[in-house]
Amino acid sequence: MTRTTDKVALNEWQAVGTVEEIISGKRRNTRLLGQDIIVEMDGEIPRMFENNANGGIGTEHPAQALYGHIWTTLGTPVKAPLDMPEFKEDGRRLVVCGALTVRASALRIVENFLDMAHFPYVHTGILGEEPITAVNDYKIEIREPEDEVWATECSFFQPQAAASADDGQVSQYMYRVSSPFVTVLYKTCPVVEGAWDLVGIFVQPKDEAECDVHTFMLVLDETSTMSDLVHFQQEIFLQDRSILENQIPPGLPLDPMDEIAIKADGSSMLYRRWLRNKGLTFGTHRGDGSSQAA
Amino acid sequence: MMQLYDYVLSGSCYKVRLFLSVIGQDYEKVPVDYYPGGEHKTPTFLQINPLGQIPVLVDDDLILRDAQAILVYLAGRYDANRSWYPEDPRLQGEIAMWLSFASNEIMNSSAARLHDMLFYDFDIDKVRAAAHAAFRVLDDHLTDREIMGKQWIVGNHPTIADIACFPYVALSGDGGISLDDYHAVRRWISRVKQIPGFVVMPGIHHN
Amino acid sequence: MAEHFPRDAWYAVGGAAMLAEGEIMPVKLFGKERVAWRGDDGESHVWHNRCIHRGMRLQFGFVDGDRLACRYHGWRFGGDAQCKKIPAQPTLAPPDDFRIPVFQSAEKNGLVWTTAGTPGANVTGLPDSENFVFCRSLAVHAPPDAVVEHFGNMDASITTPGILSAILNIEGADVPVAVAIQPVSADKSQIHVTAGQAGAENAIQPLRLRVSAWARRLRDTIENQTEKEDSE
Numbered sequence: 001m002t003r004t005t006d007k008v009a010l011n012e013w014q015a016v017g018t019v020e021e022i023i024s025g026k027r028r029n030t031r032l033l034g035q036d037i038i039v040e041m042d043g044e045i046p047r048m049f050e051n052n053a054n055g056g057i058g059t060e061h062p063a064q065a066l067y068g069h070i071w072t073t074l075g076t077p078v079k080a081p082l083d084m085p086e087f088k089e090d091g092r093r094l095v096v097c098g099a100l101t102v103r104a105s106a107l108r109i110v111e112n113f114l115d116m117a118h119f120p121y122v123h124t125g126i127l128g129e130e131p132i133t134a135v136n137d138y139k140i141e142i143r144e145p146e147d148e149v150w151a152t153e154c155s156f157f158q159p160q161a162a163a164s165a166d167d168g169q170v171s172q173y174m175y176r177v178s179s180p181f182v183t184v185l186y187k188t189c190p191v192v193e194g195a196w197d198l199v200g201i202f203v204q205p206k207d208e209a210e211c212d213v214h215t216f217m218l219v220l221d222e223t224s225t226m227s228d229l230v231h232f233q234q235e236i237f238l239q240d241r242s243i244l245e246n247q248i249p250p251g252l253p254l255d256p257m258d259e260i261a262i263k264a265d266g267s268s269m270l271y272r273r274w275l276r277n278k279g280l281t282f283g284t285h286r287g288d289g290s291s292q293a294a
Numbered sequence: 295m296m297q298l299y300d301y302v303l304s305g306s307c308y309k310v311r312l313f314l315s316v317i318g319q320d321y322e323k324v325p326v327d328y329y330p331g332g333e334h335k336t337p338t339f340l341q342i343n344p345l346g347q348i349p350v351l352v353d354d355d356l357i358l359r360d361a362q363a364i365l366v367y368l369a370g371r372y373d374a375n376r377s378w379y380p381e382d383p384r385l386q387g388e389i390a391m392w393l394s395f396a397s398n399e400i401m402n403s404s405a406a407r408l409h410d411m412l413f414y415d416f417d418i419d420k421v422r423a424a425a426h427a428a429f430r431v432l433d434d435h436l437t438d439r440e441i442m443g444k445q446w447i448v449g450n451h452p453t454i455a456d457i458a459c460f461p462y463v464a465l466s467g468d469g470g471i472s473l474d475d476y477h478a479v480r481r482w483i484s485r486v487k488q489i490p491g492f493v494v495m496p497g498i499h500h501n
Numbered sequence: 502m503a504e505h506f507p508r509d510a511w512y513a514v515g516g517a518a519m520l521a522e523g524e525i526m527p528v529k530l531f532g533k534e535r536v537a538w539r540g541d542d543g544e545s546h547v548w549h550n551r552c553i554h555r556g557m558r559l560q561f562g563f564v565d566g567d568r569l570a571c572r573y574h575g576w577r578f579g580g581d582a583q584c585k586k587i588p589a590q591p592t593l594a595p596p597d598d599f600r601i602p603v604f605q606s607a608e609k610n611g612l613v614w615t616t617a618g619t620p621g622a623n624v625t626g627l628p629d630s631e632n633f634v635f636c637r638s639l640a641v642h643a644p645p646d647a648v649v650e651h652f653g654n655m656d657a658s659i660t661t662p663g664i665l666s667a668i669l670n671i672e673g674a675d676v677p678v679a680v681a682i683q684p685v686s687a688d689k690s691q692i693h694v695t696a697g698q699a700g701a702e703n704a705i706q707p708l709r710l711r712v713s714a715w716a717r718r719l720r721d722t723i724e725n726q727t728e729k730e731d732s733e
């Protein structure tokens with residue numbers, strides 16, 4: 001497909017690769033919103049160019065390194081990439097889990113990330129298990145002036161909440177969506193009492209229904225090996241992938257009549273409403289033949 | 295204790311994890327940072343397996359690479375009933391035939407998955423078509439086996455042939471290969487999931 | 502396709518015995534996705550293959566007693582397609598309109614039948630001149646019309662839409678065969694092959710094996726033919 005004309009999507013900052021991968025001399029030939037692009041490092045400076053159909057290098061666009069990833073945009077962003085002060089906190093480890101491709105809409109991927117109700121069915125024995133399936137009431141809000149979707153006071157019983165967890169525990173969660181394609185969760189840290197671990201996904205929408213998902217953790221765990229942490233996160237994510245690639249239609253329906261929601265879907269409903277108000281169309285189900293209806 | 299060089303998303307490692315669980319054998323996992331780390335291609339790992347592949351099993355002074363080889367060893371050594379790799383030469387011949395199928399034709403499904411998920415550079419249409427051709431062979435075989443009243447790939451009970459073929463058939467959706475056309479294969483997948491000690495991996499659910 | 506395959510007809514989509522209790526089978530008819538499943542009460546169902554909650558394909562769910570469970574959030578749907586339980590909110594009695602769209606289905610002649618339209622209530626089924634036994638199903642990468650055409654060359658007769666019957670010479674013996682063609686999509690078919698029972702119970706297995714081998718050859722011939730025509 002060709003580059004989208006959706007201004008809302010074009011005007012966001014998007015993560016398109018990890019600094020570590022690209023600094024080692026590997027250019028990344030990839031795609032963003034239907035546009036083929038090249039991501040590379042010029043010394044310490046990340047750069048992004050359009051990759052023309054004839055193989056030539058095209059227009060350069062802004063790029064910056066942040067949180068171990070390279071961020072870029074094809075438009076003129078009105079908002080900076082998310083602000084994550086925890087990144088600078090002492091004792092936190094940044095774990096970059098590697099990009100994985102998913103044939104699904106970025107918006108379905110973000111919505112899945114906000115959802116606790118699937119834990120017992122998709123992450124059975126790890127993040128949830130029958131019969132403890134109820135989603136307790138939680139709070140949702142749009143935070144201004146940041147223009148972010150938040151869900152707070154969330155909790156769920158988990159048999160194995162983290163790589164370092166030996167027993168079940170009730171995990172507390174907060175969820176935060178800072179752009180249609182970027183979301184972070186704060187979760188009870190199993191090692192340091194009263195502290196939060198951060199897990200996030202930067203979704204790189206390549207096409208309406210294909211994404212690279214860049215997952216990271218910012219954790220206080222000092223004992224688990226890097227492999228343990230990465231494998232735990234990859235295991236969880238791959239379980240979601242098999243669901244995400246089987247949702248019909250692939251695009252996220254923003255019309256509240258298209259799919260049924262219950263109270264536990266509060267964060268999903270708020271996210272959908274927020275997207276609708278922005279006028280985003282890329283990755284949505286439009287029901288007029290222009291999207292990818294089944 | 296026996297050690298398995300393992301990666302959680304590897305279907306080949308899962309062959310071994312699944313079998314060890316089914317025969318109830320304890321082991322220690324040595325996680326290999328396959329992706330994004332590429333640890334299996336580091337000089338240290340190449341000492342263990344010069345082919346730069348996982349799984350690798352270490353049992354005392356024995357170092358074994360290749361999931362199929364590992365299954366043969368484990369079944370011969372640790373399955374007291376010798377039901378997973380029976381002594382009958384005829385069955386052994388048939389099992390070897392399907393082990394080879396698991397490590398050749400069926401691996402096209404693994405290639406499709408690596409392409410779709412982890413950016414490997416394969417000709418995706420070609421590997422998907424080859425995987426479909428392999429699944430058709432397996433489906434025709436299992437269809438006729440069902441007509442004969444047989445539930446498993448060879449013999450009258452599950453063998454390491456079923457274990458070796460299972461992962462990349464069951465994971466084919468990850469590589470964009472649908473099993474909708476292969477009815478006997480899907481029924482066999484449900485049966486494998488009923489084997490006592492069955493464990494899942496990401497992309498494969500319990501029934 | 503419309504001439505041989507009217508929307509309002511009944512089409513076989515699989516062997517009834519192949520859909521055991523607790524099993525789920527994906528079904529496609531005229532390019533539309535369905536799911537067939539059988540609960541442990543023995544009832545079979547054909548539904549839309551899409552969960553009403555977040556659109557998950559129901560074919561990847563699991564059967565829980567006489568209910569179908571969706572894999573994503575575990576919603577349970579009864580045999581009447583009505584949602585009975587929402588695990589995330591166990592105290593909520595699901596409203597009446599929480600239900601999966603259902604398609605008419607039936608079992609006859611050892612086959613599961615469904616439709617894309619509104620056929621008469623009774624499945625016509627296979628010609629009742631013979632006691633047909635189900636042999637096997639196979640996907641054929643060829644348009645449904647191409648399959649019909651191929652049988653036309655073999656002197657088969659069509660009594661009901663999608664059903665072809667003929668006396669075939671298979672490995673030296675005359676075998677009455679009835680084949681139910683399922684129009685999967687514009688370029689794909691599935692055939693469900695049944696054969697007239699030769700008599701004794703113990704003769705059924707060799708008969709099924711012979712017909713299975715014949716059906717494989719048939720599939721390959723039709724596919725080769727289609728491929729040749731496509732490249733011409």
Ligand SMILES: N[C@@H](CCC(=O)N[C@@H](CS)C(=O)NCC(=O)O)C(=O)O
Pocket residue numbers: 304305306307334345346347348349359360361362397
């Ligand atoms: N023949 C080997 C192949 C195993 C295999 O393909 N392993 C993959 C991981 S799933 C691997 O290590 N690939 C790296 C490579 O082949 O370079 C076996 O069956 O164990």
Ligand code: FES
Pocket residue numbers: 552553554555556557571572573574575576
């Ligand atoms: S999508 Fe089926 S239960 Fe949520």
Ligand SMILES: [Fe+2]
Pocket residue numbers: 112113118122123236240
């Ligand atoms: Fe999940």
